[in-house]
Amino acid sequence: MELDNKTIVITGASSGIGAAAARLFLQEGANVVLGARSKDKLTALAEEIDPALQRTLVVPGDVTHIAYANELVTRAEERFGGLDGAFNNAGIVGDMVPVTEMTHANWSTVMTVNLTSAFLAAQAQIPALMRRGGGSLVFTSSFVGFSNGGMPGMAAYAASKAGMLGLVQSLASEHAIDAIRVNALLPGGTVTPAGGGGNVDAMAFIAGLHPVKRMARPTEIAQAAMFMLSDRASFMTGSPMQVDGGMSVRLI
Numbered sequence: 569m570e571l572d573n574k575t576i577v578i579t580g581a582s583s584g585i586g587a588a589a590a591r592l593f594l595q596e597g598a599n600v601v602l603g604a605r606s607k608d609k610l611t612a613l614a615e616e617i618d619p620a621l622q623r624t625l626v627v628p629g630d631v632t633h634i635a636y637a638n639e640l641v642t643r644a645e646e647r648f649g650g651l652d653g654a655f656n657n658a659g660i661v662g663d664m665v666p667v668t669e670m671t672h673a674n675w676s677t678v679m680t681v682n683l684t685s686a687f688l689a690a691q692a693q694i695p696a697l698m699r700r701g702g703g704s705l706v707f708t709s710s711f712v713g714f715s716n717g718g719m720p721g722m723a724a725y726a727a728s729k730a731g732m733l734g735l736v737q738s739l740a741s742e743h744a745i746d747a748i749r750v751n752a753l754l755p756g757g758t759v760t761p762a763g764g765g766g767n768v769d770a771m772a773f774i775a776g777l778h779p780v781k782r783m784a785r786p787t788e789i790a791q792a793a794m795f796m797l798s799d800r801a802s803f804m805t806g807s808p809m810q811v812d813g814g815m816s817v818r819l820i
């Protein structure tokens with residue numbers, strides 16, 4: 569049991585990587601607090617993976633709202649007695665257009681959902697981890713905006729995910745003394761609604777960008793998040809962990 573008795577908030581749990589993380593973390597002994605906007609999807613997942621809802625709590629809401637960031641933490645503490653970590657994973661791609669054609673509204677929305685939400689999550693979660701005497705935060709960044717991840721039409725997404733790395737580095741250095749570890753997870757292309765969205769041509773293109781010539785399964789990304797949330801990663805903080813099928817080291 570890699571996460572035995574740890575209470576973990578997971579955002580973006582209604583789909584893709586977050587839903588895979590919910591299944592995996594629960595299997596590995598965690599109490600999981602599931603966040604996303606879709607109450608129906610969260611409830612269906614919770615009832616499937618934990619029918620008695622003994623170690624699963626559904627807290628629907630929008631990660632761009634500070635009240636929701638706080639609610640995820642307070643509900644976790646009320647129900648399970650404290651918070652040990654969070655997988656801050658909710659995100660959107662936004663409009664895929666060149667910068668010269670991108671609306672200010674799209675830029676703002678993507679930055680708010682992907683990056684400002686991470687700031688709000690950290691502000692809510694760090695005090696709870698301090699009350700617990702330490703813990704671990706993982707933020708889902710991306711290969712896009714990182715080494716070899718220059719992708720046309722994805723400037724807002726790339727900027728939000730690259731900005732997250734700066735946030736993670738600062739948080740890691742600010743709270744290492746509090747026994748709080750903070751790391752970023754950089755998935756490669758992953759088979760989810762956001763990762764090609766079931767479009768066969770798009771998914772073949774994305775797969776071909778990776779030296780391994782395939783996309784990841786969501787659970788392969790969730791495994792890496794679990795490692796960083798577990799005590800096995802006890803000396804790891806401030807890291808951008810690449811789980812990208814070699815994307816960042818490809819030569820062409």
Ligand SMILES: NC(=O)c1ccc[n+]([C@@H]2O[C@H](COP(=O)([O-])OP(=O)(O)OC[C@H]3O[C@@H](n4cnc5c(N)ncnc54)[C@H](OP(=O)(O)O)[C@@H]3O)[C@@H](O)[C@H]2O)c1
Nearest residue numbers: 580582583584585604605606630631659757758760762763
């Ligand atoms: N798939 C890839 O190829 C890939 C690669 C690199 C990084 N990533 C990153 O991995 C993370 C998970 O993506 P995924 O591929 O699993 O995508 P996904 O299947 O589309 O899931 C995205 C999740 O984010 C939630 N979400 C979106 N906006 C939200 C909001 N305003 N408030 C609360 N929840 C919100 C969605 O739930 P609701 O719609 O119910 O709110 C959903 O659960 C994202 O941060 C993404 O950028 C994905």
